[in-house]
Amino acid sequence: MYAGIEAGGTKFICGVGTGPDDLETIQIPTSTPAVTIAAVIDFLRAAQDRSGGKLAAVGIGSFGPICTDPHSPAWGQITSTPKTAWRNCDLAGPIRAALDVPVGFDTDVNAAALAEARWGAARGVREFLYLTIGTGIGGGAMASGRVIHGMSHPEMGHIRIPHDVRVDPFTGCCPYHGDCLEGLASGPAIQSRWNTAPEDLPPDHPAWALEAHYLALAVVNVACTLSPACVILGGGVMRQAQLLPLIREEVASLINGYIALPDIVPPKLGDRAGVCGALVLAEQAQAR
Amino acid sequence: MYAGIEAGGTKFICGVGTGPDDLETIQIPTSTPAVTIAAVIDFLRAAQDRSGGKLAAVGIGSFGPICTDPHSPAWGQITSTPKTAWRNCDLAGPIRAALDVPVGFDTDVNAAALAEARWGAARGVREFLYLTIGTGIGGGAMASGRVIHGMSHPEMGHIRIPHDVRVDPFTGCCPYHGDCLEGLASGPAIQSRWNTAPEDLPPDHPAWALEAHYLALAVVNVACTLSPACVILGGGVMRQAQLLPLIREEVASLINGYIALPDIVPPKLGDRAGVCGALVLAEQAQAR
Numbered sequence: 001m002y003a004g005i006e007a008g009g010t011k012f013i014c015g016v017g018t019g020p021d022d023l024e025t026i027q028i029p030t031s032t033p034a035v036t037i038a039a040v041i042d043f044l045r046a047a048q049d050r051s052g053g054k055l056a057a058v059g060i061g062s063f064g065p066i067c068t069d070p071h072s073p074a075w076g077q078i079t080s081t082p083k084t085a086w087r088n089c090d091l092a093g094p095i096r097a098a099l100d101v102p103v104g105f106d107t108d109v110n111a112a113a114l115a116e117a118r119w120g121a122a123r124g125v126r127e128f129l130y131l132t133i134g135t136g137i138g139g140g141a142m143a144s145g146r147v148i149h150g151m152s153h154p155e156m157g158h159i160r161i162p163h164d165v166r167v168d169p170f171t172g173c174c175p176y177h178g179d180c181l182e183g184l185a186s187g188p189a190i191q192s193r194w195n196t197a198p199e200d201l202p203p204d205h206p207a208w209a210l211e212a213h214y215l216a217l218a219v220v221n222v223a224c225t226l227s228p229a230c231v232i233l234g235g236g237v238m239r240q241a242q243l244l245p246l247i248r249e250e251v252a253s254l255i256n257g258y259i260a261l262p263d264i265v266p267p268k269l270g271d272r273a274g275v276c277g278a279l280v281l282a283e284q285a286q287a288r
Numbered sequence: 289m290y291a292g293i294e295a296g297g298t299k300f301i302c303g304v305g306t307g308p309d310d311l312e313t314i315q316i317p318t319s320t321p322a323v324t325i326a327a328v329i330d331f332l333r334a335a336q337d338r339s340g341g342k343l344a345a346v347g348i349g350s351f352g353p354i355c356t357d358p359h360s361p362a363w364g365q366i367t368s369t370p371k372t373a374w375r376n377c378d379l380a381g382p383i384r385a386a387l388d389v390p391v392g393f394d395t396d397v398n399a400a401a402l403a404e405a406r407w408g409a410a411r412g413v414r415e416f417l418y419l420t421i422g423t424g425i426g427g428g429a430m431a432s433g434r435v436i437h438g439m440s441h442p443e444m445g446h447i448r449i450p451h452d453v454r455v456d457p458f459t460g461c462c463p464y465h466g467d468c469l470e471g472l473a474s475g476p477a478i479q480s481r482w483n484t485a486p487e488d489l490p491p492d493h494p495a496w497a498l499e500a501h502y503l504a505l506a507v508v509n510v511a512c513t514l515s516p517a518c519v520i521l522g523g524g525v526m527r528q529a530q531l532l533p534l535i536r537e538e539v540a541s542l543i544n545g546y547i548a549l550p551d552i553v554p555p556k557l558g559d560r561a562g563v564c565g566a567l568v569l570a571e572q573a574q575a576r
C-alpha cells in the first residue's frame with residue numbers, strides 16, 4: 001500500500017492505494033505551506049493508522065521548480081517557483097520526518113508521465129512526452145523507457161516560442177520571462193489576454209485557434225528535440241475538446257512533412273495521472 | 289582498428305584508428321551520392337587492405353534526417369534532407385555490402401556527442417547537449433549517459449524560436465520551415481541575410497549579436513527541455529571567437545535566474561568530434 005501526493009498550484013490531490021483501480025483520493029486546497037503541509041500530514045497519518053502499518057512509502061509529484069538531487073541539502077524543496085509563498089519551501093522533508101517511511105519526490109509532470117507509461121496512454125511506448133497545460137505548463141518525457149531528469153528536471157513551460165505581437169499584443173504573464181510558452185498559453189495567460197476565464201470562452205472563440213497555435217509550436221519544438229512517438233496533452237486547459245484536433249492540424253502544418261508526426265493524444269488517466277504517478281514514485285522510493 | 293566516416297553536407301571526413309590520438313583522416317567533397325560513396329568505399333577498401341584484415345567495423349555519422357531503425361528496410365538511408373540529390377539515398381547499405389564488416393549508423397551530431405563524452409568536453413558529464421552550427425544546425429544529447437534517439441533522432445535545427453521581423457526582416461532559408469532555427473542561424477542564413485560569407489563579417493558586425501541571440505534562444509529551449517549540465521557548441525559558425533561569450537551572456541539574461549545555467553563550452557575535439565564519434569559507432573556495431 002502506497003500513498004501518493006500530487007502537489008499542485010491550486011490543490012493537493014492525496015491518495016492511498018496501489019494503482020488507478022483502487023486509488024481513493026481527497027483534495028486539499030493549496031494555501032500556505034504550513035497549513036497545506038499540515039493537512040497532508042494529517043491525511044497520511046490517518047492513512048497509516050487505517051492501513052495497520054502497511055503504508056510502505058509516500059510519493060510526491062510536485063509543481064516546481066524543485067530539487068530532486070538526493071545528495072543535496074535542498075532535496076525535497078520547491079525552489080524558484082513564481083508562487084512566492086512556496087519559494088524555497090521544504091515539502092518532502094517534513095512529510096518524511098512525520099511518517100518515517102521512504103519518500104519519493106519528483107515533478108508533478110514526471111509523475112504523470114510515469115503513470116501514463118504504467119497504466120495509461122503510453123503503455124509500451126518508450127519515447128514520449130507528457131505536457132500539462134493548466135495554471136502552469138510543464139512537461140515530463142521518457143527516452144528509452146526512462147524519465148529524463150537532466151541536471152535537475154525539465155522546465156518545458158519556459159521555452160521561448162514565436163510570438164507575433166501584431167497578431168497577439170498580449171505581453172505574456174510569466175514573472176520570469178514574460179512571453180515564454182507558459183506566459184502565453186497557460187490558463188492564467190488566456191484569462192489575462194481575454195479578460196475571461198478560459199472555461200467561459202465559447203469553443204469557436206478565436207482564443208482557441210491562438211492557443212492551439214502556441215501549443216503546436218511547443219509540441220513541434222519538443223518533437224524536434226526528443227523525437228517522441230507520442231505526445232500526451234493534459235491539464236485543465238486541455239479539457240476544451242476543440243483544442244486537440246486544432247493542435248494536431250497545426251503541428252502537421254508546422255512540421256510540413258520534414259519528420260514523422262508524433263501521435264498527439266489525451267492522458268488516459270485524465271486528472272488522476274499525477275497522483276497515480278506519485279504511487280509509482282512511492283514504489284520506486286521503497287525499492288531503493 | 290575501426291574506420292569512421294563523418295558524412296557532412298559539404299565534405300565527408302574519413303578516418304582509420306582507435307581514437308583521437310591515432311586517427312588519420314582524409315576529406316572527400318560531397319558531390320553526388322554515386323561519386324562520393326564510391327570514393328568512400330575506395331578509401332575503406334584501401335584501409336582494409338593496409339590493416340591486413342584488422343578493420344573490425346565501420347561507423348558512419350551522417351547529416352540527416354536519416355533512418356537509424358535496424359528493423360526498417362530504410363536503415364542506413366538519408367531521408368528527407370533539403371539536399372535533394374541525397375534524398376532517400378542509401379548510404380550505409382552499399383558500404384556494408386562492399387566491406388562486409390559491421391556498420392554503425394547514426395547522425396553526425398549523435399556521433400559528435402559520443403566522442404565528446406568519451407574523449408572531450410563532456411567526459412564524466414551524464415547530461416549534456418552537443419549543438420553544431422554550420423551548413424545546417426543539428427543537436428545530439430545524452431541523458432543518464434545515453435544518447436537520446438527517440439522515435440527516430442532529434443532534429444534540433446528545426447525548432448521554432450522567436451523571430452522579430454521588425455528587427456530582422458530576413459524570412460529564413462529553411463526550405464521546409466522558413467524561419468526555424470536553422471533557417472535563421474545556420475551559416476547559409478547568415479550569408480543570405482547579410483549578402484556576405486560569415487567568415488568575411490568583422491567581429492563587431494551586428495550580425496554576431498543577432499546570431500548570438502538566436503543561438504541563445506536555442507540553448508534556452510533545449511536547456512528547459514532536457515536540463516543539460518553542459519552545452520557544447522561546435523560547427524563552422526562557432527569558429528567566430530566572439531560568439532561564445534555573447535551567447536553565454538544572452539542565455540543568462542533569457543533564463544533570468546529561473547533555473548541553473550548549463551556550462552556553455554566549445555567542443556574539445558574541435559572539427560574531429562564527428563569522425564571520432566564515428567569510431568565509437570563502429571565499436572558499438574562490432575559489440576552488437
